[in-house]
Amino acid sequence: MFAELPLLSLLIWTPILGGVWVLYAGDRQALTVKYLTLAVSVVTFVFSVMLYAGFDTTTYTMQFIERSSWISTFDIYYHLGVDGIALPLILLTTFTTVLVVLAGWEVIEKRVAQYMAAFLILEGLMNGTFAAMDAILFYVYWEAMLIPMFLIIGVWGGSRRVYATIKFFLYTFLGSVFMLVAFLYLYSQAGSFNIADLHALPLGLTAQKLIFIAFLLAFAVKIPMWPVHTWLPDAHVEAPTGGSVILAAILLKMGGYGFLRFSLPITPDASQAFAGFMIVLSLIAIAYIGFVALVQHDMKKLIAYSSVSHMGFVTLGFFIGFSIYATSNSLSGAVMGMEGGMVQMISHGFISGALFLCVGVMYDRMHSREIKDYGGVVNTMPRFAAFMMLFALANSGLPGTSGFVGEFLVILSSFKASFWIAFVAATTLILGAAYTLWMYKRVIFGDIANENVAELKDIGSRETVILLMLAVAVLLFGIWPAPLLDVMHPTIEHLLEHVMQSKLG
Amino acid sequence: MVNNLILVVPELTLLILACLALVIDTFIKNPASRGGIYWFTQTSLIVTICLIYFYCPHQPTVAFENSFISDPMSTVLKMFICLISFVVFLYSRDYLKENDLLKGEYFILGLFAVLGMMVMVSAYSLLTVYLGLELLSLSLYSMVAMHRDSQPATEAAMKYFVLGALASGMLLYGMSILYGVTGSLQLTVVAEYIVQQSDANHFLVFGLAFVIVGVAFKLGAAPFHMWIPDVYQGAPTSVTLFISSAPKLAAFAMAMRLLVDGMFPLLGDWQGMLIILSILSMATGNIIAISQTNIKRMLAYSTIAHVGFLLLGLIAGSRAGFAGSMFYVIIYALMSMGSFGMIILLGRKGFEADNLDDFKGLAERSPWFAFIMLCLMFSMAGVPPFVGFWAKWFVLKELVAVDMVWLAALAVLFSIIGAYYYLRIVKLMYFDQPTSMLAIKASQQMRLVLSLNGLVILALGLVPNVLMALCISALTR
Secondary structure (H helix, E strand, C coil), X not given: CCCCCCHHHHHHHHHHHHHHHHHHHCHHHHHHHHHHHHHHHHHHHHHHHHHHHHCCCCCCCCEEEEEEEEEHHHCEEEEEEECCCHHHHHHHHHXXXXXXXXXXXXXXXXXXXXXXXXXXXXXXXXXXXXXXXXXXXXXXXXXXXXXXXXXXHHHHCCCCHHHHHHHHHHHHHHHHHHHHHHHHHHHHHHCCCEHHHHHHCCCCHHHHHHHHHHHHHHHHHHCCCCCCCCHHHHHHHHCCHHHHHHHHXXXXXXXXXXXXXXXXXXXXXXXXXXXXHHHHHHHHHHHHHHHHHHCCCEHHHHHHHHHHHHHHHHHHHHHCHHHHHXXXXXXXXXXXXXXXXXXXXXXXXXXXXXXXXXXXXXXHHHCCCEHHHCCCHXXXXXXXXXXXXXXXXXXXXXXXXXXXXXXXXXXXXXXXXXXXXXXXXXXXXXXXXHHXXXXXXXXXXXXXXXHHHHCCCCCCHHHHHHHHHHHHHHHHHHHCCHHHHHHHHHHHHHHHHHHCCCCCC | CHHHHHHCHHHHHHHHHHHHHHHHXXXXXXXXXXXXXXXXXXXXXXXXXXXXXXXXXXXXXXECCCCEEECHHHHHHHHHHHHHHHHHHHHHHHHHHHCCCCCHHHHHXXXXXXXXXXXXXXXXXXXXXXXXXXXXXXXXHHHHCCCCCCHHHHHXXXXXXXXXXXXXXXXXXXXXXXXXXXXXXXXXXXXXXXXHCCCCCHXXXXXXXXXXXXXXXXXCXXXXXXXXXXXHHHCCHHHHHHHCCHXXXXXXXXXXXXXXXXXXXXXXXXXXXXXXXXHHHHHHHHHHHHCCCEHHHHHXXXXXXXXXXXXXXXXXXXXXXXXXXXXXXXXXXXXXHHHHHHHHHHCECCECCCEHHHHCCHHHHCHHHHHHHHHHHHHHHCCCCCHHHHHHHHHXXXXXXXXXXXXXXXXXXXXXXXXXXXXXXXXXXXXXXXXXXXXXXXXXXXXXXXXXXXXXXXXXXXXXXXXXXXXXXXXXX
């Protein structure tokens, strides 16, 4: 229906050019700038819905392909396309950006235009990362994303923002440059930067292992996996609410997306060889970081650690398939694990975004993130407490919320691989409930702790709209995940068929 | 003879114009009209650019019995040298005016330096290389010393002169050995002689080592980098701006002529030496730059790191690798020009904005120029979409293509260390509060050209193809 429009280019360039326009308009007309930003982000969201409407869920092939020469000297193309993996992530990006713009509406007071523009430009770059079909184009979007994020944390962040943002930048930069070297090596072998060509390229095991490690550095830092997760709590705590939301909801997903798009299909044999290692890292993240989250007294830090723990499920789901396939010789278990990982990514985008927004709502009123400064918030903010209840339960994986679907699928497929893997993974159901609900209890329930809490005002209509949208998403995908699974199913099945075939010999 | 002369028309014209400027300057009595020399200089450069374009031969052509060559590489590099010098003089004018340095000598010496660079780029015998190099160096020594009453400038000039003379001596010694072994000053003859040698000639390698030392000195590669920080910091900013931009192109051309045109069969020997120089430069430059508080000095160390990176293309030893180095050096000159231009822009009469703290809160004082500086810094750090990324990408790609993945991996590791101090400038501009809210005072043309300079960095990053193709075609004959 919309196939004639270059939707992917629109998704990338509308927000970027909109951001430039916003910058040009400047701070003098702050309100105009806000409405302009909102309009641009809503229009972009509409484009992504059109993309979804026009998407053919029966095939795994790339759709909405755009291809034109960019750097002809080296065969680099401006080559875009989406499949069942990229589409949900693009939808998540555009949806979250609208929320973030709304969330910063009254809160951001200094340099409003730059703030809004940074998020718009970031949105365009994120869409570009998910849509790029050329390795170098992907890399350009991937790295360029760091610049607006660096500024968002550094300019509008908390007291230790400079430390946090430089740590964030250098950590992610460190991971990605080795990915670049891997791309260059692959080019020297394949003579092309086209990702599809790289998928088809036969490689020896040693080369695959080295490339896998280079990719792992980039993606593990981004996800982040234990033990390279230490930048995340700092970045989350210091970032403004909008920055935390984008960071948790989308930037972390880049790492997971990278595994699906690059590591697994380009180096299947190395992935198989390292699968055990990856599973162990994932389990450490799930269980150990769960315990770490339990002892946090800063709410944002707690959610940040909970993110690391939940993202452990994503990597577990992606790499569990190898041993299932080896024992059962059927793809269905592996497909279930990988789909679980994908659903977990999307659902975590909603839930962690929502929780960060909830903390933001309280922080705007109290200017504290410490759990001990709160208590009895339900007495003064009943509506807010209800919303946060839902998100807290979703975070602990309550059936009926989207948090349950992903975790359940991953645990179920882990059972097929090994009881003990499933056992460790399932501890998250206890730990997740423990740290989330305990925090909820301490903050929301009980008697009113102090006079600051007594003076709290319940959420206004703007905040209600934001949280309501997220609540609907969390419940919708919890009760009826079929649309999401339908979109990704053919792609994941095809991906696994490819991955399970050795590139050696 | 006429054929010979036609090939050097741009150089001859520039020489005549420079001499003319010298004469005109002596007749200008009124200090107020000193600026006239500036316009004369700029016109000369434009005329030279046009002549280079019109007189470029379709084929590589040699003249004066193989001691001068005009080929696509020389055409491209000369045009960029003139263009960059043009912008440098434009940036310099405000600075010179405010510091009472606006004298004819500055521009005349500048013109002679440009002439020296052009000779270096086209040199095809050991003698011409040396002639061009000395013309350039002597002009630069005196430019550094222009600010006679400034103690740091005088000190810098002395250091530059003594170390520069030492380097020239080394180079000359290497050249004399080459001459002794091969019996000729012409690079073609040298190259032929080396090819005919069946087994390794240790005298040749001995000479080569000294030549490399000379080249490394002029480029500023560690461990021959000692002069760079002192000269960059001590010299008047406009001179630093000049030294850090166009002469790098000439030094690159010198390396190309001597190592590739003259001694390509010794690739295996000079490759190893360059690897050591390159790694040392990237390490020294990037690590020491972190601890600097003076931005001129910090950029000096960043230069050393960039030189290490641009050597990577030469190390690759392929035509495409050389093209990568050429792309890198051009981009580096553009970025360096913008950064030093920014220091000039922020300065005022009697005040040099050369401390890192002077950049504090620039985003509030002038959002536009803070953005331009942001482009320059991220570009130097090699972050896409700015063109500095493509420069690094290009040389790394050629390095990987010749199976030197380990060196590429080492290079990116150093570039992460380098990213830190560029980020610090962005941090100062965007995250800190300004210490003064004084408005930026600069002429319209300076603002315009500096803005263009920054935007070119961004635009080339979005569409790098044209310049890449130009560099490749200039080097694949």
